[in-house]
Amino acid sequence: MPKRLYAPVFGPGEELHSDPPSDWKVKDFGTNLCIYYVGSPGEVSERLWLRGNWHFRESSAVNPRVNVKKQGGKPQRYSDRYSVYTYKSGAESVVECRAKHEPKLVGNEKVPDRFTLSLDVPYSLFDGREKGTAHKVLGKLMLAVAEGVADELPCAEPVRNG
Structure with a gap:
């Protein structure tokens, strides 16, 4: 993650750490969680929580606007690309995955x-x-994260809306 994107959250001179390390296995069909922070783990000054999870298109969880409302936030659209929505303390987005063959099956x-x-x-x-x-700040950061994740997904082609 480029420092210019997270500097407004943590400060320009801070070293960014992650727990667990941020090498997500997005090819695995489970939930991923990473906490970014500055300082030592026992003396953390600021934190940024980033979660990723696989869903079926039929799930209500694939609607970032609805997810913001569930968090108690007032959704603001940042970008149509990856449906990025922000609120006072976070952002939500979704990366759609076009499978090589519909429906994609494993076993x-x-x-x-x-x-x-x-x-x-x-x-x-x-x-x-x-x-x-x-x-x-959060919209720009989430858009960059979604771009990076889209490049790692096991899709024939990620859908890059917008």
Whole structure:
């Protein structure tokens, strides 16, 4: 993740760490979680939680706007590309996966075809900053994360809306 994208969250001079290491296995059909932080694990000043999960297109969990509302946020559209929505303390998006053959099967099991991403920061992180800062910073960060994840998905072709 380029430093210019996370500097507004953690500060420009801070070294970014992750727990667990951020080499997600997005090819595995499960949930991924990574916590980014600055400082040592026992003395963390700020945190950013990033979750990813596979879903079927029929699931209500593949709607980032609805997911923001479930978090208690007021959704603001940042980008049509990967359906990025932001709110005061986070962002949601979804990467659609076009399978080589529909429906894609592994053994006799249908494989999920949507990878949802959820990013959360402390609720008060953007307090006192110029209106719209959270939308701009978190939207740009989520879009970059979605781009990176799309390049790693086991799809014939990720759908790059917008």
